[in-house]
Structure formats: structure tokens, C-alpha cells
Amino acid sequence: MPEFDPADVDECRRIAEVWAPTLRALGSSERLLIVLWLAGGTRSVRELEQATGLSQSLVSYHLRELRQAGLVTSSAEGRSNRYRLCGSDLDEVASLIGSVEVAPQ
Numbered sequence: 001m002p003e004f005d006p007a008d009v010d011e012c013r014r015i016a017e018v019w020a021p022t023l024r025a026l027g028s029s030e031r032l033l034i035v036l037w038l039a040g041g042t043r044s045v046r047e048l049e050q051a052t053g054l055s056q057s058l059v060s061y062h063l064r065e066l067r068q069a070g071l072v073t074s075s076a077e078g079r080s081n082r083y084r085l086c087g088s089d090l091d092e093v094a095s096l097i098g099s100v101e102v103a104p105q
Contacts, residue, residue: 025069030054031062032097035071035085039094042075042082 005011026032030052037043037051048059063083066072071090074081085091 021069022071025066025071028062028065030058031066034059034062034066035090036094036098038072038083038085039091039098042084044077044080044082046080048083 004015026035033052034048037048043051045056045059045063048054048063049056052059054062063072063074067074071086072083073086074083076082085094
């Protein structure tokens with residue numbers, strides 16, 4: 001992975017343009033919760049409902065938003081779908097977010 005140079009304004013602009021849509025999609029605490037949970041592996045809507053406490057309709061809504069942003073994909077398994085993060089880079093981002101210490105507010 002190339003080294004990031006915060007003094008390179010053009011590189012910072014390029015990175016910002018690439019990441020803005022992803023960060024916008026992760027701007028919802030419910031979607032971020034789903035992404036963090038999916039970092040542990042594939043899950044069904046039912047499993048996501050149970051883990052997050054969100055209703056089936058909310059889980060489906062947020063999964064649709066995450067799919068449209070290119071962050072989540074699904075595959076049919078029996079009578080349901082299994083959802084997973086798209087690519088190992090997103091797994092790493094989710095792990096990084098999960099490990100960041102946030103100061104209490």
C-alpha cells in the first residue's frame with residue numbers, strides 16, 4: 001500500500017473524492033452497525049435483525065442503501081439471501097473503525 005502524504009493536496013483531493021460516497025453511506029449509525037456486524041462474515045437479514053435490534057424492513061432498507069453504494073453484496077442461499085461486505089478493503093476499514101477509541105461526550 002502506498003504511503004499517504006497529507007502535504008500532497010492533489011492526492012488528498014483524489015482520496016476525498018473516492019471516499020466521500022462510501023463515508024456518506026456509512027454516515028447512518030444503523031448502516032455502520034450493519035457494516036461492522038458484516039465484518040465478521042456473511043449474515044442473513046434475520047441474523048442482522050437479531051444482532052442489531054432493527055426491524056426487518058429497516059434492515060432491508062439499509063442493506064439496499066449499502067448495496068447501491070457498492071459496499072454490500074448478496075447471494076442466494078436456500079430461501080434467503082446472505083449478505084457480505086464487498087472486498088477485504090472494507091473489512092479492514094470496518095476493523096479500523098471498530099478499534100478507534102472515541103472520547104466520551
